């Protein structure tokens with residue numbers, strides 16, 4: 253288990269962050285967790301925004317509880333989930349391979365579709381090689397735990413995705429954090445690591461909850477100065493920023509955008525699964541030492557086929573990337589002009605910051621009752637007291653849909669005293 257060493261980062265204790273309130277004294281594990289009542293209490297007062305079944309998912313619209321709603325809370329950024337080519341590819345693969353390969357990638361779980369997908373990803377990103385995992389979460393677990401061995405340190409941005417934290421926790425090496433999007437603090441943190449430790453800096457390209465973009469040019473410079481490798485998780489950047497949706501390095505026009513890229517198929521690529529891309533030798537190592545390559549079943553071929561078709565669609569239909577960027581700009585301008593706090597969002601992922609968790613749940617419910625679905629985000633996905641309604645654009649949203657959403661946000665924002 254990794255050791256976490258923080259320099260100058262004040263944090264709440266973990267159970268406070270996660271809202272667990274455990275009874276650490278009981279010898280019975282079930283009794284220790286019995287103090288967790290929050291979900292039951294929220295359900296009892298009709299303010300529970302999670303695990304909401306979505307009956308029909310059509311992309312920019314969905315059906316929830318029998319009502320048609322505008323989908324403003326999805327990671328389907330390019331609107332490819334219902335694309336006829338994506339649907340047909342998944343259907344054909346299901347017919348051909350069945351629902352599962354029933355084995356790990358290492359043994360009987362690799363189909364020609366996995367290989368084809370790896371080749372297309374590597375080609376699209378201009379990387380030597382790519383490796384497909386069953387989810388993006390597992391890509392981070394596999395890559396980080398394989399690479400950050402004893403005598404190595406993972407240096408992570410404080411706001412990195414949970415799967416990076418979990419990969420670092422699973423690794424035998426140490427973990428150090430630096431302040432969010434702060435290259436100067438990164439520089440200080442790297443200076444304090446013993447010089448014979450091997451290090452890798454791990455950041456998100458686009459942060460999933462804030463929608464802000466990592467200052468990649470500065471971070472690359474700091475890494476190079478410290479002779480340190482850099483892994484960029486572009487889960488939310490692919491499809492939303494960069495030329496043709498190529499992500500963060502492309503967004504900044506960098507030749508050197510880091511050493512490794514993590515991505516997912518569960519967002520822009522409208523499927524499920526994840527990947528690691530980078531030098532072939534490094535991937536060869538991860539292939540044999542990344543535990544999710546060995547100890548969990550491979551991505552189902554139908555999901556690989558859907559991601560493959562979605563990537564082809566993204567390349568063949570560049571208007572989608574341009575459209576989602578344009579919609580993101582419009583939505584950000586609309587929120588800001590009404591006085592909503594949307595932080596540093598610079599992408600089609602836009603958090604509307606509310607603060608109180610109860611107020612966020614009430615606002616969420618009211619929006620849904622008026623036909624707009626958003627994501628209520630509370631701790632531990634965001635720090636306590638910074639509850640947010642996460643909104644996101646889909647390339648297939650119409651101008652009218654966006655105007656309607658903004659109008660409704662304005663009306664309900666005033667009603668719930670989020671804006672004046």
Ligand SMILES: Cc1ncc(COP(=O)(O)O)c(C=O)c1O
Nearest residue numbers: 387388389413460487516518525
């Ligand atoms: C930055 C980031 N990395 C990785 C993941 C995990 O992706 P997946 O859904 O494929 O497990 C997510 C998903 O939320 C994410 O936001």
